[in-house]
Amino acid sequence: MRAPLAFAAAVACLACRSDFPPSWKVTELRVLAVTLDPPEVAPGVTTHVRVVAVDPQGRPLTTRWVACPPTPGTTTPNNFRCDSALAVRGESDAFDLMAPMFPGAFPVIPVAIRVGVCAGGAITLDADGAAHCSGSDYREATRTLRISARERNANPTVERVLLDGALWPEDPPPTVPTCPANGTCQHPIRVELGAGAREMYSSGGADGGVTIPERITTHFYTTGGTLEGAARGDPTEEVTSDMQLKWTAPATAATVDFWFVVDDGRGGVTELTRRLMVGL
Amino acid sequence: MVLAGSGASAQTVRRTEVAPAEPEAGEVTVRARRPPRETTLITLDRREIQRIPGTGGDAFRAIQNLPGLARAPTLTGLLIVRGSAPQDTQVFLDGVDIPLLYHFGGLTSVVSSDLLERLDFYPGNFSARYGRAQGGIIDAGMRTPTRRRWGGNANLNLIDGSFLLEGPLARNLTLVFAARRSWVDAVLGAALAGNTNVAVVAAPVYYDYQTILSWRPSPRDDLRAFFFGSDDTLRLLFTRQGDSAPTGLSIGQHFDRLQLRWRHRASERLSTELSVTPGYTDNARSSRDLRFSTQAFTVSSRFNLAWQFARTARLNAGLDLQSGPVDIGYQGPSPQRTPGNRASTIIDFTTRIDIFRPAVFAELELQAAPWLRLVPSLRMDYFGELRSGTISPRVTFRAEMRRGWFLRGGVGVFTQPPQFQESLSANDVREPGVPVGNPNLMAQRVISYDLGVEHAFSPVITASVEGFYKAFDSQVVRPLGTAFGVATLPYVNDGIGRAYGLEVMLRHRPTARFFGWVSYTLMRSERRQEPADPWLLFQFDQTHILTVIGNYRLGRGWELGLRFRLVSGNPYTARLGSTFNADTSSFVPIIGPVNGARLPTFHQLDLRVDKTWQLGRGVSLDLYIDVQNVYNHSNVEGVSYSFDSRQIAYTNGLPILPSLGVRTDF
Numbered sequence: 001m002r003a004p005l006a007f008a009a010a011v012a013c014l015a016c017r018s019d020f021p022p023s024w025k026v027t028e029l030r031v032l033a034v035t036l037d038p039p040e041v042a043p044g045v046t047t048h049v050r051v052v053a054v055d056p057q058g059r060p061l062t063t064r065w066v067a068c069p070p071t072p073g074t075t076t077p078n079n080f081r082c083d084s085a086l087a088v089r090g091e092s093d094a095f096d097l098m099a100p101m102f103p104g105a106f107p108v109i110p111v112a113i114r115v116g117v118c119a120g121g122a123i124t125l126d127a128d129g130a131a132h133c134s135g136s137d138y139r140e141a142t143r144t145l146r147i148s149a150r151e152r153n154a155n156p157t158v159e160r161v162l163l164d165g166a167l168w169p170e171d172p173p174p175t176v177p178t179c180p181a182n183g184t185c186q187h188p189i190r191v192e193l194g195a196g197a198r199e200m201y202s203s204g205g206a207d208g209g210v211t212i213p214e215r216i217t218t219h220f221y222t223t224g225g226t227l228e229g230a231a232r233g234d235p236t237e238e239v240t241s242d243m244q245l246k247w248t249a250p251a252t253a254a255t256v257d258f259w260f261v262v263d264d265g266r267g268g269v270t271e272l273t274r275r276l277m278v279g280l
Numbered sequence: 281m282v283l284a285g286s287g288a289s290a291q292t293v294r295r296t297e298v299a300p301a302e303p304e305a306g307e308v309t310v311r312a313r314r315p316p317r318e319t320t321l322i323t324l325d326r327r328e329i330q331r332i333p334g335t336g337g338d339a340f341r342a343i344q345n346l347p348g349l350a351r352a353p354t355l356t357g358l359l360i361v362r363g364s365a366p367q368d369t370q371v372f373l374d375g376v377d378i379p380l381l382y383h384f385g386g387l388t389s390v391v392s393s394d395l396l397e398r399l400d401f402y403p404g405n406f407s408a409r410y411g412r413a414q415g416g417i418i419d420a421g422m423r424t425p426t427r428r429r430w431g432g433n434a435n436l437n438l439i440d441g442s443f444l445l446e447g448p449l450a451r452n453l454t455l456v457f458a459a460r461r462s463w464v465d466a467v468l469g470a471a472l473a474g475n476t477n478v479a480v481v482a483a484p485v486y487y488d489y490q491t492i493l494s495w496r497p498s499p500r501d502d503l504r505a506f507f508f509g510s511d512d513t514l515r516l517l518f519t520r521q522g523d524s525a526p527t528g529l530s531i532g533q534h535f536d537r538l539q540l541r542w543r544h545r546a547s548e549r550l551s552t553e554l555s556v557t558p559g560y561t562d563n564a565r566s567s568r569d570l571r572f573s574t575q576a577f578t579v580s581s582r583f584n585l586a587w588q589f590a591r592t593a594r595l596n597a598g599l600d601l602q603s604g605p606v607d608i609g610y611q612g613p614s615p616q617r618t619p620g621n622r623a624s625t626i627i628d629f630t631t632r633i634d635i636f637r638p639a640v641f642a643e644l645e646l647q648a649a650p651w652l653r654l655v656p657s658l659r660m661d662y663f664g665e666l667r668s669g670t671i672s673p674r675v676t677f678r679a680e681m682r683r684g685w686f687l688r689g690g691v692g693v694f695t696q697p698p699q700f701q702e703s704l705s706a707n708d709v710r711e712p713g714v715p716v717g718n719p720n721l722m723a724q725r726v727i728s729y730d731l732g733v734e735h736a737f738s739p740v741i742t743a744s745v746e747g748f749y750k751a752f753d754s755q756v757v758r759p760l761g762t763a764f765g766v767a768t769l770p771y772v773n774d775g776i777g778r779a780y781g782l783e784v785m786l787r788h789r790p791t792a793r794f795f796g797w798v799s800y801t802l803m804r805s806e807r808r809q810e811p812a813d814p815w816l817l818f819q820f821d822q823t824h825i826l827t828v829i830g831n832y833r834l835g836r837g838w839e840l841g842l843r844f845r846l847v848s849g850n851p852y853t854a855r856l857g858s859t860f861n862a863d864t865s866s867f868v869p870i871i872g873p874v875n876g877a878r879l880p881t882f883h884q885l886d887l888r889v890d891k892t893w894q895l896g897r898g899v900s901l902d903l904y905i906d907v908q909n910v911y912n913h914s915n916v917e918g919v920s921y922s923f924d925s926r927q928i929a930y931t932n933g934l935p936i937l938p939s940l941g942v943r944t945d946f
Contacts, residue, residue: 023923034862115862141860142868219865231865261865269862 024230026223026257029055029119033261033271034143040108040153040267043101047145051093051115052259052271055137056223059120063093064131067145068112069100080112083129091123099147111145146267153201155268156216157194161260163187168274178279179225179249186228186246191218191260191272201266214264218243224256224278225249253279328795329393331831333843334886334908336437336939339399340381340389343418345829347746347783347799348403350822351847351882353917354933357382360820361416362403362748363779363805364726368415368696374422374506375409375582376539376557377602381418383462383486383512387439390488390510392458394433394444397423403783404728404748405676405690408641408657409584409598414696414726414752422506424494425454431898437941439464440486452496461487486512502543509536535561549588556581570612578604578635592647600639607632608700610716627770629716631706636664637697651680663697663723670695670723689731695723698756702771718771727751732783740789745782752777757809777818779805796830817875823848831888841888849879849916858925869925879919882933885910902943912936 021027033052041047051063067088068080081087086100099111116123121135131138146153161168164187168174179185193216200211217233225247232243250256258274328342335341343349350360358366359381371381373391382389402410402417410417430447439462446456465483488510495503514531541555561576584598609630643657655676662669674692681687697703704717732746755775781803788796803825805818824847831841854877858867890904909915918931 020920020922020927020929031860031862033865139860141862143862217865263863263865265864267863269865 022227022230024220024222024227026054026056026221026259028057029053029059029061029117029137029139030221031115031117031139031141032221032259033269034113034115034141035155035269035271036143036145036267037155038152039155039269040146040148041099042149042152043099043147046096046098049095049097049113049143050271051117051141052261053093053117053139054257054259055119057119059135059137061093062091062118062122062133062135063115064091064118064123064125065089065095065113065115067097068114070110070112082112082114093117097145099145109147111147113143113145115141115143117141144267153264153266153268154199155270156197156214156262156264158197158260158262158270158272159192159194161272161274162190162192163274163276165190170274173255173275173277175277175280176249178251178253181251186248188244189220189247189258190244191232191262193262197262197264199264199268214266214268216243216262216264219261219263220245221259221261222247222256224254249276249278255280327790328831331839331841331888331890332829333841333888333906336388336906336941337393337435337943338389339393339396340391340418340420341386343399343401345797345799345827345843346401347785347801347825348401348416350801350820350825351845352386353850354915355385355387357384357386358820359416359418360822362750362781363777363803363818363821364415364750365818366820367699368413368726370410370413370415370417372410372417372419373508373537374539374541375419375555376537376559376580378537379535379561379563380510380512380533383488383510384484387462387484387486388460391420391508392442392444392460392488392490395422395456395458395490395492397421404730404750405674405692406694407596408643408659408672408674409596409600411600411639411641411659411661411672411694412602412637412696414694414724422490422492424504425456425492427452427454431946433943433945435941435943438467438939454494456492457490459487459489484512484514486510500545502541504539504541504543506539506541507537510534530564530566532562532564534563535559551586553584554582571609572612573609574606576604576606576635578602578606594645595642596645597642598640600641602637603635605632605634606700608704610701627701627716629701629704629706631704631716633665633700633704636662638662653678657692661695661723665700665703666697666719666721666723668722670725684736686734687732688734689729691727691729694726694728696725697723698771702756715770721756721771722754722773724752724756724773725754727753740791741787742789743784743786745784747780747782749780750778752779752807755807774810775807776811777805777807778815779803779818793833794831796828798829799825799827801825817851819851819875821848821851821875837890837892837894839888839890839892841890843886845882845884847882849881851875851878852919853877854919855921855925855928860924867924869921879916879930882915884908884913884915899946900944902945904941904943906939906941908937908939909934910936 026032031051031053035050035052037048037050039047049065051065053061053063055061066082068082069084069086070080088097097113116131116133117139118133118135119137121133124132124134126132131140163174168189176187177185198214198216200213202211215233217231219231220227220229228246232245256276256278258276260272260274262270329335329339330337332342332345335345344352348362352358352360359369359371360366361369371378378390380390398421400417400419400421402419404416406417410419425446427448430445432443432445434443435441440460441463442458442460444456444458446454448454462485465485468483488508490508491506493505497503512531512533537557537559539555539557541553543551543553545551557580559578559580561574561578564573566572579602581601582598584596587595589595611628639659639661641657641659643655646654646656648654657674659672659674660669661672672693672695674690676688676690676692678686678688698721702717703719703721704715705719706716728748728750730746730748732744734742734744736742753776754773755777756771756773757775758770759772759774781801784800786798788794802823803821804823805821806815807818808815826846828844829842831839833839853874854872855869856872857870859870861868886906886908887910888904888906890902892900892902894900912935914930915933916930917933920929920931921927
C-alpha cells in the first residue's frame with residue numbers, strides 16, 4: 001500500500017504557515033447564525049427565524065431569504081426545490097415561517113432556508129433566481145428547518161455568561177483595561193448552559209437506535225482582542241454545563257463585541273451577544 | 281545515445297548506467313548475461329550522474345531529468361510516468377520490488393548510487409518480465425564487488441554522510457558494504473539548542489545499508505546474497521514548554537530485504553537465474569486526522585530462463601511469485617476520495633491480507649530480417665486477493681530503416697491490482713456491516729501504444745522523438761451520487777482514462793569538456809469517473825516539461841554544471857467561495873470544476889560547481905557546492921484557503937538551497 005499523498009503534503013508543510021484571519025475574528029461582513037425558535041416543528045406550525053449578520057463597517061444590511069421544500073419522492077435531503085411554487089420568499093432578517101403540510105407519514109422532513117445578506121445595497125433576483133447584491137459585499141447562509149411529526153428538538157438554553165468568573169451582563173457592558181503588547185492579560189470567558197440544555201435523543205436506525213445525549217458546541221466570535229480558539233465543545237460526550245475560552249484584550253482602547261453561538265449538533269441553535277469596553 | 285545492437289528487443293528503456301570503473305578480466309558482466317531487451321538505451325555515465333545539479337550525485341534522482349517523467353512536487357518523490365498515477369509505477373532492485381525509493385520524498389534515494397551497475401527506466405511497453413504495474417518500471421541492477429583490492433569512498437554533505445567499502449575476502453569471494461545516515465537532527469539540535477523562540481522542531485532521520493556477498497564457485501555459476509534496507513523516522517527534537525507537536529505528525533518507514541540469487545550458465549545458449557527474497561516492511565504514520573500502518577512479511581521469488589534456440593530466435597521465460605501476510609490498519613480520509621465528494625470520507629479498519637500473486641511470462645525475440653526485430657510476449661498474472669487473473673499480450677518492434685535511423689514501437693496490455701484497501705472485504709469498525717473495500721474488484725488495465733524514431737547525428741550528438749498513447753480502463757474510483765450521498769460500494773471499476781504525448785530528447789554525450797541534453801515532453805492526461813462523464817484533467821497533468829542540462833570542465837579541476845527546468849503547473853480544484861452552514865456554524869466551500877484550475881508555471885535554475893584534487897594513485901578529493909533554485913523563484917506547489925474560502929494562499933516549494941559537500945575516493 002503506497003502512502004497517501006496527504007503525508008507528503010504534511011511533511012512539506014511542516015514549515016508552512018498562513019496569514020489567514022482566524023474564523024473567530026469578525027473583520028468583515030459575516031452571517032454568524034440563523035436561529036429558529038423552535039428549531040423543529042410539526043406541519044402547519046410556525047417557527048420564528050432570525051438572521052444574525054454583522055458588518056464591522058456599519059453599512060446597512062439587506063436580507064433576502066427563501067424556504068425550499070425537498071423534491072417530492074427523493075431520498076436525498078440536499079435536493080431542494082427553491083424554484084418551485086411551494087418555495088416561500090421574503091425580505092427581512094427576522095420573520096415567522098409556517099412549516100408546510102406534507103401528505104403521508106414521515107419521520108422528519110427538512111426544509112432548506114437560504115439567506116442572502118447584502119451590505120450597502122439591495123438584493124435583486126435574475127430570471128434564473130440567482131441573487132445579485134448592488135452593494136459592495138454579499139454573503140450567503142443556509143439553515144435547515146426540521147418538520148417532524150414525532151420527537152421534537154429544542155434550542156439549547158444558556159444560563160449565563162461569565163467574564164473573569166463574574167456575571168457578564170448585556171447592559172451595561174463591563175470595562176477591562178487594555179493589554180500592552182506581549183502582555184499576559186487573559187480573561188476567561190465562560191458560557192454556562194441551562195439545566196436540561198443537553199437533551200437525550202434517539203440515534204435512529206432500523207432497530208430504533210439508542211438514546212444518546214446531544215453534543216453541544218459553543219462558537220465564539222469577537223471584533224477585537226485575541227481568542228485562544230474558535231469553539232469549545234464537549235469531546236468526551238459527558239454531560240458538562242459550561243464551555244470556556246480565554247480572551248486577551250487589545251492594546252488600544254475600543255468597544256469590543258462578542259457573539260456566542262451554541263448548537264446542539266442536531267439543529268438547535270442559541271445566539272447571545274455581549275459587549276466590552278476596553279480601556280474606556 | 282547508444283542504440284542497442286544485436287540481442288536488443290523493442291521495448292523503450294531509458295537506462296542510467298553506472299558501469300564499474302574497473303571491469304574485471306574474464307568476468308562475464310551481468311549486462312551480457314541478462315536478456316537484452318531495449319531499443320532505446322540512454323547511458324548516463326558516472327560523471328553525468330555525479331554532476332547533474334540538484335541531484336546530489338544520486339542516480340535515481342538523475343532519471344527524473346529524462347523524458348517521460350513529470351516533475352514531482354517538492355519533497356514528494358512521486359514517480360509520475362507518462363500521465364499515470366504515482367502508485368502505477370513499480371521500483372525494483374535486481375527484480376526485487378521495494379516499497380520506497382527516496383528518503384523523505386526525495387531527499388536522496390535509499391540505495392547508494394555507487395553500487396549500481398545499471399538503472400533502467402521503462403516509461404511504457406516494458407518487458408513481460410515485469411507486471412503488476414500499469415505505469416512505468418524502474419529497475420536497478422547491483423554490481424559485483426571488485427576483486428582487485430580493498431577500496432571505497434566517503435561522502436559528506438550538510439544533510440547526510442555515507443561510505444562504501446569493498447574488496448576481496450577470498451578467491452572468487454567478494455564483499456561490498458555501503459551505508460548512509462542523515463544528521464539533520466544533530467545539526468538542527470545543536471544549532472537550535474537554547475533558542476526559546478523556536479516552538480517545535482522535527483527533523484527527518486534516515487539511514488540505509490546495502491551488503492553484497494558474491495561468490496563464483498565456477499565460471500558457470502554466480503551466487504550472491506544481497507542484504508539491504510532503509511529506515512525513515514520523523515524525530516521530534518524538542519518542543520518549547522507549553523507547546524504541542526504540530527498536528528501529532530509521526531512517520532516511520534522501514535524495510536529489510538535479503539535476496540539470495542543463483543545464476544547458472546548451462547551452455548552458451550541456455551542460462552537460468554533463481555532468486556528468493558524474504559523481506560520485512562513496517563510503515564507507521566499518523567497525523568491529527570490520519571493513522572496508517574502496515575507490517576508485511578513477504579517473499580518474492582523469481583525464476584528466469586534465457587534460451588537461444590535458433591540463430592535468429594531467443595526465448596526468455598520465467599516465473600514470478602509474491603506471497604506472504606500483510607497487516608493493515610487505517611483510520612482517516614478515504615485515500616481515493618473524489619474531489620467535491622464529501623460523503624463517507626472517514627474509514628477505519630484493521631485487517632490481514634495473505635498475498636498470493638503468481639505470474640508466468642514468456643518473451644520471444646525474433647530477428648525477422650537483418651533490419652527488423654520483433655518481440656511478441658505474454659504474461660499471465662493471478663491476484664489471490666481478487667480471486668482472478670489477467671492475460672497481458674504485448675508486442676514490440678525495432679527496425680533500422682536506413683543507416684543510423686531507427687524506427688521502434690509497440691503495443692501491449694498492462695494490468696495492476698487495486699491498492700490493498702480498495703479490495704478489502706473487512707468492515708469499517710465505526711460502522712459494522714459497511715465494507716471498507718470491494719472484494720469483487722478487478723485488476724486495472726492500460727493498453728499502451730508508442731512509436732518513435734532515433735538518429736545519431738554524430739558519435740556524440742543524438743536525438744530521439746517518441747509519441748505515446750495510453751488507454752486506461754477498469755480504473756478503480758469511488759462512485760458518486762448514491763442514496764443519501766453515501767456510496768453503497770466504496771470502490772468500483774468504472775473509471776477510464778487516456779494519456780497521450782510526444783517526447784523529444786537531444787543529447788550531447790560526455791566528451792573531455794562537455795555534456796548535456798535538452799529533454800522536452802508535450803502531453804495530456806485525463807480521466808473519467810464513469811464512461812459517460814466528461815473528461816477531467818489528471819491531477820499531475822503537465823502539458824510542457826522542459827529540462828536543459830549542461831556541464832563544462834573549466835580546467836584545473838574546476839567543473840561547472842547548470843540545470844534549468846520549465847514545467848506547467850499541476851491542475852487543482854479551485855474553490856469559488858463558500859456558504860455558511862448555520863446548522864453547524866461551518867463553511868461549505870463552493871467547489872469549482874474538478875482540476876479546472878492550474879498552478880503557475882514552475883521554473884528553476886540549479887547550479888553545481890566542483891573542484892577536484894588528485895591526491896595520489898587512485899585517491900581523489902572532490903569539494904562541491906550544489907545550489908538549487910539559484911534565483912530564488914517562489915514556485916507554487918499547492919494552494920490553501922481561509923476558513924471561509926474567500927482568501928487563497930500559495931504554498932511555495934524550496935527557496936534557494938545551497939548544499940556543500942565533500943567526497944573522497946580511494
